Amino acid sequence: MGFLTLSTCVVANIQAGYLLLFLLFCNKADSTLRYSVREELAKGYVVSNIANDLGLEPKILTEGGAHIVSEGTKQYFQINKNTGMLLINERIDREQICGEIPNCILYFQLVVENTLQLFRAEVEILDVNDNPPIFPQKEIVITIPEQTPPGTKFSIERAQDLDVGSNTVQNYLVTVNEHFRLDVHTLNDQSKHVELVLVKHLDYEKTRKMSLQLTAADGGEPQRTGTAVVQIIVLDTNDNAPIFNQSVYKVKVFEQNGKNYVALKVTATDLDDGPNGDITYALSHISDSFGRIFKLNNKTGEITVAEALDFEDASVYQMEVQARDGGGLTSFCKVVIEIVDVNDNPPEIFLTSVRSSVPENALPQTVVALLNVKDRDSGGNGDIRCSIRGTQPFKLTSPFKNFYRLVTDGQLDREKKSAYNITIIAIDDGSPSLSSTAVISLEISDINDNLPVFTKTSYAMYITENNNPGALIGCVVATDEDTSENALLFFSVIEKVINGFPLSHFITINSHSGNIFAVRPFDYEQFKEFAFVVQARDSGTPTLSSNATIKLFITDQNDNTPTLLHPSPNDSSFSAEIVPRNAEAGYVVSKVIAVDADSGQNAWLSFHLLKTSDPSLFSVGVHTGEITTVRGITEKDNNRHTLIVIVKDNGQPSLSTTATVKVVITENLSGSNLEIVEEENPDEYDSHLTLYLIISLAVVTVLFLVSVIILLMFKACRIKKSSHPNVLDQNLRSSNIVSFRTSYLDSLARGNIHQGYLQEVPSQDPAKTSSCTEKEQVGPHSLLIDLNNKNEFLQDHQPAANAIPPSHSSYQRVQAILTRPMSTDWQEG
Ligand SMILES: *[C@@H]1O[C@H](CO)[C@@H](O)[C@H](O)[C@H]1NC(C)=O
Numbered sequence: 047m048g049f050l051t052l053s054t055c056v057v058a059n060i061q062a063g064y065l066l067l068f069l070l071f072c073n074k075a076d077s078t079l080r081y082s083v084r085e086e087l088a089k090g091y092v093v094s095n096i097a098n099d100l101g102l103e104p105k106i107l108t109e110g111g112a113h114i115v116s117e118g119t120k121q122y123f124q125i126n127k128n129t130g131m132l133l134i135n136e137r138i139d140r141e142q143i144c145g146e147i148p149n150c151i152l153y154f155q156l157v158v159e160n161t162l163q164l165f166r167a168e169v170e171i172l173d174v175n176d177n178p179p180i181f182p183q184k185e186i187v188i189t190i191p192e193q194t195p196p197g198t199k200f201s202i203e204r205a206q207d208l209d210v211g212s213n214t215v216q217n218y219l220v221t222v223n224e225h226f227r228l229d230v231h232t233l234n235d236q237s238k239h240v241e242l243v244l245v246k247h248l249d250y251e252k253t254r255k256m257s258l259q260l261t262a263a264d265g266g267e268p269q270r271t272g273t274a275v276v277q278i279i280v281l282d283t284n285d286n287a288p289i290f291n292q293s294v295y296k297v298k299v300f301e302q303n304g305k306n307y308v309a310l311k312v313t314a315t316d317l318d319d320g321p322n323g324d325i326t327y328a329l330s331h332i333s334d335s336f337g338r339i340f341k342l343n344n345k346t347g348e349i350t351v352a353e354a355l356d357f358e359d360a361s362v363y364q365m366e367v368q369a370r371d372g373g374g375l376t377s378f379c380k381v382v383i384e385i386v387d388v389n390d391n392p393p394e395i396f397l398t399s400v401r402s403s404v405p406e407n408a409l410p411q412t413v414v415a416l417l418n419v420k421d422r423d424s425g426g427n428g429d430i431r432c433s434i435r436g437t438q439p440f441k442l443t444s445p446f447k448n449f450y451r452l453v454t455d456g457q458l459d460r461e462k463k464s465a466y467n468i469t470i471i472a473i474d475d476g477s478p479s480l481s482s483t484a485v486i487s488l489e490i491s492d493i494n495d496n497l498p499v500f501t502k503t504s505y506a507m508y509i510t511e512n513n514n515p516g517a518l519i520g521c522v523v524a525t526d527e528d529t530s531e532n533a534l535l536f537f538s539v540i541e542k543v544i545n546g547f548p549l550s551h552f553i554t555i556n557s558h559s560g561n562i563f564a565v566r567p568f569d570y571e572q573f574k575e576f577a578f579v580v581q582a583r584d585s586g587t588p589t590l591s592s593n594a595t596i597k598l599f600i601t602d603q604n605d606n607t608p609t610l611l612h613p614s615p616n617d618s619s620f621s622a623e624i625v626p627r628n629a630e631a632g633y634v635v636s637k638v639i640a641v642d643a644d645s646g647q648n649a650w651l652s653f654h655l656l657k658t659s660d661p662s663l664f665s666v667g668v669h670t671g672e673i674t675t676v677r678g679i680t681e682k683d684n685n686r687h688t689l690i691v692i693v694k695d696n697g698q699p700s701l702s703t704t705a706t707v708k709v710v711i712t713e714n715l716s717g718s719n720l721e722i723v724e725e726e727n728p729d730e731y732d733s734h735l736t737l738y739l740i741i742s743l744a745v746v747t748v749l750f751l752v753s754v755i756i757l758l759m760f761k762a763c764r765i766k767k768s769s770h771p772n773v774l775d776q777n778l779r780s781s782n783i784v785s786f787r788t789s790y791l792d793s794l795a796r797g798n799i800h801q802g803y804l805q806e807v808p809s810q811d812p813a814k815t816s817s818c819t820e821k822e823q824v825g826p827h828s829l830l831i832d833l834n835n836k837n838e839f840l841q842d843h844q845p846a847a848n849a850i851p852p853s854h855s856s857y858q859r860v861q862a863i864l865t866r867p868m869s870t871d872w873q874e875g
Pocket residue numbers: 465466467487
C-alpha cells in the first residue's frame with residue numbers, strides 16, 4: 047500500500063493541480079482502490095463491483111447517497127447504486143488524456159454522503175493500439191546526385207504513433223530495391239532514428255526518379271502501419287560522353303550532287319541531361335581543302351556538300367567528327383564519303399607535237415602529230431576511242447593506250463588539196479558518252495613537181511609590117527600549179543638564126559610578163575613569117591621548164607602603090623592603041639596591066655576610067671582593066687582619044703596610080719596605021735617607042751611566064767622538102783627571088799583576107815595571164831578549113847585574080863602555104 051501511495055504522490059506531484067487534495071486524502075484515507083481498464087470501452091462497461099471491493103453493503107451505497115467525484119473535468123465513471131458496480135460513463139481516450147505519458151491514471155473519489163465516507167480510487171487506463179503510425183509528410187522528397195557514393199545516409203523524419211509502449215512505432219520497412227536500405231537506430235528515449243542508406247550507385251541515365259514506400263509499423267495487436275512515399279530524385283551529373291550511333295559512317299555520293307546536298311547525318315546521343323546532353327559536332331582531323339568541300343552543321347550533325355565534288359580530285363574523303371557535350375566530354379566517329387564517278391568529264395586531247403606542214407611528196411606513214419588523250423573519269427567513263435572525222439589521207443596509230451600518232455595514209459598532192467583540217471574526235475565509253483575534238487591544221491608544202499604549162503603548145507602571132515620598134519607582138523601565158531618559187535616563171539626565147547640574123551635581132555621577150563616585142567620594123571615584102579621557141583622556166587630547185595612554139599606572121603600593110611606594067615607610065619605619048627573604025631561594040635582596045643607589091647586586099651586592084659574625051663565610047667573592066675568600046679564607032683567620033691585610067695588597090699587607105707591610054711581610030715588597020723601614026727606623031731622617034739613598048743611587053747610577058755615556072759618549081763621543091771626543119775628560113779630566103787608573085791598570091795589568099803577574121807578573144811583566166819592580154823587571132827589554119835570546106839569562099843573573094851587570073855597551080859600554091867602551119871613538122875619545129 048505504501049508503495050502505491052508513494053507512487054501516487056509522485057504522480058500527484060506531476061499533476062500539481064491536485065496536489066493539495068491528494069495530500070489531504072493521503073492523510074485521512076487509509077486505502078485506495080486501484081483498477082485498470084482499457085481505453086476506448088463503451089459506456090456502461092462494468093469496471094468492477096466497487097461495493098464489494100470496499101466491503102460495503104450495497105444498500106449503504108444506495109441509501110447513503112454515494113456518488114463519484116472525478117478529479118478531472120470529465121466524469122468518465124459512474125456507480126450503479128443498486129448493484130454497487132463501477133461503470134464507464136464516457137469513452138476514454140488515453141491518448142487524449144495522457145498523450146505520450148506511458149502510465150495514464152485517472153483518479154476519482156467515491157463519496158458516501160450519509161456516512162461521510164470518502165474512498166479514493168485510481169484507474170489505470172491501459173493503452174489500446176488504436177492509432178497507426180503516421181509520417182508527418184506523406185511524401186518525402188530526397189534529391190541525390192547520381193554520383194553520390196554508396197554508404198551515404200539520408201535521414202528521414204520518423205513516423206508518429208499516438209499510442210504508447212509497444213503500440214508505438216516499433217519497426218520501419220522500405221520497398222525492396224537495390225539502391226537503398228533502411229537503417230533504424232533506437233535512441234536513448236526509445237525513439238527510432240530512421241536513415242535511408244545508399245547501397246548502390248545511382249545512375250541518372252537509368253533511373254531518374256525512384257519511389258519507395260516507407261512503412262512504419264507499431265507493435266500493437268493488431269499491428270498498425272503507416273506509410274509514406276519517399277521520392278528519390280536522381281540529379282544528373284555529366285558522367286556520360288556523347289555516343290555516336292555508328293562508329294564509322296560510310297556513304298556514297300554521286301559527284302554530280304551539287305551544293306547543299308546532304309551527304310549524311312551523324313547522330314550522337316548523350317545520356318546526360320540538360321547542358322550535359324547538349325551535343326555540338328565538329329569536324330576534326332580534316333585538311334582545309336576537305337573542310338571547304340564539306341560543311342558540318344554543328345547542331346544537327348548533317349554533313350552537306352559545300353563545293354562541287356569532283357571524283358577526279360579525290361575519290362574518297364575521310365574525316366573524323368567530334369561530338370562534344372556541354373560538360374566537355376567528347377567522342378569521335380569516322381566518316382568515309384566515297385565519291386561515285388559520273389561521266390562528267392569529256393576526254394581531253396593534248397597535242398604534244400604538231401607539224402604545221404608536210405611536203406607533198408611525204409611518204410605514207412609520215413608522222414604529222416603526236417597526241418595523247420586523257421579522261422578524268424574512271425572506269426568506262428574514262429575509256430577513250432579516237433578517230434578522224436571524214437575520209438582523209440591520214441590515220442591514227444596507237445602505240446600505247448591513250449597515245450596516238452597521226453600519220454599520213456596515202457599520197458598527198460598539194461595541187462589537189464593544199465591544206466587539211468584534220469578533226470580528231472575522242473569519245474569516251476560512258477553512258478551517255480562524252481566527246482571532244484581537236485583540229486589540226488596541216489599545210490601541204492609545195493614540191494616543184496609540176497612543169498610550167500603554156501596556155502597553148504603553139505601560138506600564132508601577127509604583126510603588121512612597118513611596126514614601130516618595140517611594138518607589142520603578143521604574149522605567152524604559162525601557169526605552174528606549184529606555188530611560190532616553184533611557180534615563179536621566167537620566160538625566154540631560145541636563140542636561133544633567122545635570115546642570117548640572130549632571133550634577138552627581131553624580137554625580145556619580157557621575162558616576167560611574157561610579152562613579146564618587136565625590136566625593129568618588119569617588112570612583109572621581105573619575109574612573112576618565122577617561128578621560134580619560148581621557154582618558161584620556174585624558180586624551183588631543180589628548175590622545170592617547158593617550151594611553146596610561136597609562129598609569127600607579119601601581116602601586110604598597104605604600103606605599095608600599084609605599079610603599071612602597061613601602058614608604061616614613062617612614055618605615054620608613045621603608046622597609042624589603034625582601033626579600026628569598023629570595030630564593033632565590045633572591041634578590046636587595050637588592057638591596063640598593073641601589079642601591087644602588097645598582098646590580099648592591098649593588092650586587089652580595080653580599074654576605073656578617070657577621064658575620057660568621050661565617056662560614051664569606052665569603058666574599063668573594073669577588075670580586068672580591059673578597055674573596050676561600048677558601041678560601034680561612028681563617023682562623028684574623033685579619031686583620037688585620051689583615056690586616063692586610075693588603078694586603085696583595095697587597101698585602107700587605098701593607093702592608086704593612073705595610066706594614060708591614047709586611042710587612035712583608023713579607017714584601015716593595016717595600011718593607014720603607020721600613016722596615022724605618022725600623022726599623029728610625025729616624029730620617027732615615036733615609032734621607035736612603039737617598038738620598045740612591044741619589046742618590053744614581050745619581055746614582061748616572058749618574065750611573068752618565067753616567074754610562074756619558077757614558082758611552080760619551088761612549090762614542087764617545098765612539097766618534097768617539107769620535112770626539112772628550116773623550111774621557113776629557106777622559104778624566107780627564096781621569097782626574095784619570087785617575092786613579087788608569091789606575095790601577091792599569098793596576100794591574096796591569106797594576109798588581107800584574114801584581116802576580116804581578126805578577133806580579140808579575152809583570155810580564159812585573167813588572173814593567170816599576168817598583165818598581158820593575149821591576142822587570139824584566127825590564124826591561117828582556120829582559113830584553110832574554110833578553103834577546104836567552102837569552095838565558094840575563094841570564088842567569092844576571087845575577083846582580084848581576074849587582074850591576073852591565077853592558074854590552077856596558083857591555087858595549089860595557096861593551099862600549100864596554108865597547109866604548112868597545120869603540118870606536124872611545123873608543130874614540132
Ligand atoms: C580549216 O579551218 C579554218 C578555220 O575554220 C578555215 O579557215 C580553213 O579554211 C579550213 N581549211 C580547210 C582546208 O578546210
